[in-house]
Amino acid sequence: MTLPLLSLAARARRLLLASLGGLALCLPLAAPAQNLAALMKGAPAAGVFQSEQTRAELLAHAPEGAGAGRTIWLGLRLDHAPHWHTYWKNPGDSGLAxxxxxxxxxxxxxxxxxxxxxxxxxxxxLANYGYDGTVVLPVPLTVSDNFRGEAVDVRLDASWLVCRKECIPEEASFTLRLPTSGTTGGHGELFAAMRDARPRDLKAGASLVAPDDGFLxxxxxxxxxxxxxxxxxxxxELGGVIEPGAAWTQAWDGARWTARVPLSPQRFDSPTAMDLVVAPAQPAGEGPGETGARLAAVPVQGTWPAPAPLPTAGVPDALQAALDANAARSAAASAPSTPPASSLTLGAALIGALIGGLILNLMPCVFPVLAIKVTGFAKHGGDTRAHRAHGLAYTAGVVLSFLALGGLLLSLRAAGEQLGWGFxxxxxxxxxxxxxLFTLIGLNLAGLFEFGNVLPSGVASLQARHPTADAFLTxxxxxxxASPCTAPFMGASLGLAIALPAPQALLIFGVLGLGMALPYLLASWVPAVARALPRPGPWMERFKQFMAFPMFATVxxxxxxxxxxxxxxxxAALLMLLVVLALAIWSLGLRGKGRVVLGGLSLAALLALAVGIGPNVLRLQDGEANTAATATGVAGLAWEPWSPQRQAELLAQGRPVFVDFTAAWCVTCQYNKRTTLADxxxxxxxxxxxxxxLRADWTRRDPAVTQALAALGRNGVPVYAIHKNGQPVQVLTEVLSVEEVRTALAAL
Incomplete structure (x- = not known):
């Protein structure tokens, strides 16, 4: 006699409760103060940030307090280690402001x-523009006349690139509470020195610039x-216009200063006016340069020439230049005609999201969950009303989950996190x-335990009282x-969503969820689908047990x-915790003394292991662990780890570059890696x-990869980009074919 098959969706809901209990033993004990944002943040909120390269601190100067109608000054102070520097608003040949x-x-x-x-x-x-030694970047804060608070609470999320020969992105968060009355800060001399270092504003007057035959x-x-x-x-102030490190000539004609500066061959802007800073040349030193002069909107006379392509021969000091390059510069230098994400209309993005959501149903890890719905069809037989109610509940669960993920992503990005889809x-x-969760689902499907044996009867009977809730949680x-991967048609839509206002962005996320739920929603409203399935019977118990194996494969x-x-x-630590958790769940289903003795021992073992080896689960391994090249089977050809510096170096050598933006949690990425990219x-x-x-691994949070994806108008993986000097970047489709890649390579 077979046991009646409970809804697999109900099992998922109840297992969610059980898994939360298991996780309460396994994970929070190991890291009670960590949350999602903290795990992904480069530096926690603190008063002072300290690394081997920089010391950073948020300073304030408010001699009369931060009361209504006042302007107060805040500043990020950066103290650089010897030979390290950060960047000005235009970083020069490389760098990041x-x-x-x-x-x-x-x-x-x-x-x-x-x-x-x-x-x-x-x-x-080449040459960069920036600061070494000690510098304060001052910012004015204006308190409106109608401000009535007792204090101004300030949070700053700062990010900077610090370079020597190598470059290291750093970030930190700072908080300050500035009372509305009384003196705050006490850094008046330091702020005064930085104001003195600010270039003096001068009127453009008769000044002008004129492009002329490769020079400005x-x-x-x-x-x-x-x-x-x-x-x-x-x-x-506008980057990419001149060659900062090239030799140039200058002269004085009375009170008029003239110069002939080489234009950048990779120039992308043709402004009609330019904002300029000039300052006396000075020997090497520390801190800001000698106080300069700023001329705003100096008019441009004449017509800008067309930019020249990059040379394909090797350039002097290419390696040295590459070591100091950064993601923004390399992306711009190699992609002069990359279409921005905003070139896609909202209507086209919605269509792409709908189609991409439909294709998400083909992801292998989603198959077990979809099987839950197939079983649900069979369980309800010809009950059309029940089918339709469950279809609407399942759709609501999918759409609201996509909206929640999208809202969380947008909120974290607004708070300064460098994140993308699948974060x-x-x-x-x-x-x-x-x-x-999937381990517990698999164990339940395999028959290791039943909910009625491990949960109170009131909890175990929830499914019978709320069947639509099961469909929602499914x-x-x-x-x-399904959400971590980017299906075909999704990439451009998600890239646009990140740049749109929140209501329009959430609309794209909602349509993406609707596309994923649409097949089941339509099927639930077509009676012929339910009639085509076998009637309830012993096969359902066997099918239930069979579905445990896809669950374990997902684990x-x-x-x-x-x-x-x-x-x-x-x-290994998580695997051991799962084994002991399975033992604990099974022992709680026993009767008599076995339940008490074995259940108690297994829970105690689980607790001890959580304390002893649990931290290994949450600890990110050293980022240097994945820096080795991966052989391809073709002599002399290997996948190297991507970095903006390495990409810039290869392009400077005149070589085309194929970049695979991938992640271990992206099933589509792994499929392409083992098929088309291994052909x-x-x-x-x-x-x-x-x-x-080059392979850009996004398995762990990496702001440089996030920025490179954004430069391509994308916000998730997989993304495949082919860069070549003098040509627009080719962005391939998410699911690669051999023919597509070979055609793109033939065009180089």
């Missing part, structure tokens, strides 16, 4: 950084009289939670396992993902065209 993102109470607004005059850092034939002719009037006869440095599986805690579960995949994040120790014909074409292969 420091970014400050403020969270302020209503009635308080922050201005722009009042940038001190930068220094010039020559690097071979500059003629400036009204500069300080004591500068006459001295050599000056020239800092355009939840960049957290080992989320991966471990899903592995625990939709939540399906979203959890294997999640453990592999965790191994990429936390290393073999983390994966002998594709690899032969890659070798024949001397294409360099």
């Amino acid at each position: 420091t970014e400050l993102r403020w969270t302020l109470p209503e009635g308080v607004s922050a201005g722009d950084i009042d940038w001190p005059t930068p220094r010039k850092f020559p690097i071979g034939t 002719r500059v003629a400036l009037d009204g500069l300080p009289a004591d500068w006459r006869g001295r050599e000056l440095e020239f800092f355009p 939840q599986l960049q957290s080992p805690a989320v991966v471990a939670a899903l592995a625990t 939709g939540v579960l399906a979203t959890a396992v 294997v995949w999640l453990l592999w993902v965790l191994g990429q994040q936390s290393g073999i120790d983390g994966a 002998e014909r594709v690899l032969g074409d890659v070798a024949g065209k001397n294409v360099a292969l």
Whole structure:
């Protein structure tokens, strides 16, 4: 006699309760203060940030308090270790400007950084603009007249790139509470020094610039009289216009300063006016440069020439230049005509989201969840009303889950996090939670335990009283396992969503969920679908047991993902915790003394293991662990780890670059990696065209990868991009075919 088959969706809901209990033993004891944002954040909120390269601190200067109607000054102080520097608003040939993102109470607004005059850092034939030593980046805060709070609570999320020969992105969060009365800060001399270092505003007057045959002719009037006869440095605020490190000529004609500066061959802007900073040239030193002069909106006379393609021959000091390159510069240098995400209309994005959501149902890890719905059809037989109610509930679960994920993603990005689609599986805690849930589902389906034996009768009977809730939670579960990957047609839609206002972005996420739920929703309203399925019977018990194996296969995949994040120790620790958790669940289903003795011992063992080895599950392994090249089977051809520096170096050598943006938790990525990207014909074409292969691994949070994806108008993986100097970037489809890749390579 077979046991009646409970709804598999009900099992998922009840197992969710059980898994939360298991996770309460396995994970929070190991890291009670960690949350999702903290796990993905580069530096926790603190008063002072300290690394081997920089010390950062948020300073305030409010001599009369932060009361209504006042302007107060805040500043990010950066103390650089010897030979390290950060960047000005235009970083020069490479680099990335420091970014400050403020969270302020209503009635308080922050201005722009009042940038001190930068220094010039020559690097071979190139040059950067920025600061070393100690610098404060001051920002004015304006308190409105109607502000009535007792204090101004300030949060700053700052990110900067610090470079020597290598470059390291850093970020930190700071908080300050500024009372509305009384003196705050006490850093008046430091802020005064930085204001003195700010370039003085001068009127453009008769000054002008004019492009001319590969050069920019500059003629400036009204500069300080004591500068006459001295050599000056020239800092355009718009990047990518000139060659900062190239040799150039300058001269004084009375009070008029003239210069002939080489234009950048990779210039992408043709402004009609330019904002410029000039300052006396000075020897190497620390801190800001000598106080300069800023001329706003200097008119451009004449017509800009067309930009020239990059040379394909090797350039001097290419390696030195590449070591100091960054993601923003390399993406721009290699993609002059990359279409921005905003080129896609909202209507087209919604259609792409709908189709992409439909294709998500084909993801292998979603099959077990969809099988739950097939069983649900069979269980209800010809009950059309029940089918339709469950179809609507499942759709609501999927759509609301996508909206919740999208809202969380948008909120974290607004708070300064560099995240993209699938961000939840960049957290080992989320991966471990899903592995625990699917393990318990598999054990239940295999018959190891029944809910009535381990849960109170009131909890165990919830499904009978609320069947539509089971369908809703099945939709939540399906979203959890399907969302990390980017299906065809989804990439551009998600890239646009991140740049749109929140209501329109959430609309795209909602349509994506609707697309995923649509097949089951339509089937639930078509009676012929239910009639085509076998009637309830003994086959359902066998089918239930069979479905345990896809669940366990999903657990294997999640453990592999965790191994990429936390290393073999983390994966082994979770596997041991799951084994003991399974023992505890089984023992709670026993009767008599066996339940008490064995159940108590297994729970005690679970607790001890959680304390002893649980931290290994949440601990991200050293980022240097994945820096080895991966052989392809073709002599001399291997996949190298991607970095903006390595991409820039290869492009400077004249080589095309194929970048695979991937993640261990992306099933589509792994499929493409083992099929099309391993095809002998594709690899032969890659070798024949001397294409360099780079793999950008997004399994763990990596702001550089996030920025590179954003430059391509994408916000999730997989993404495949082919870069070549002088050509627009080719962005391939999410599910690669051999023919598509070979055609793209042939066009190089």
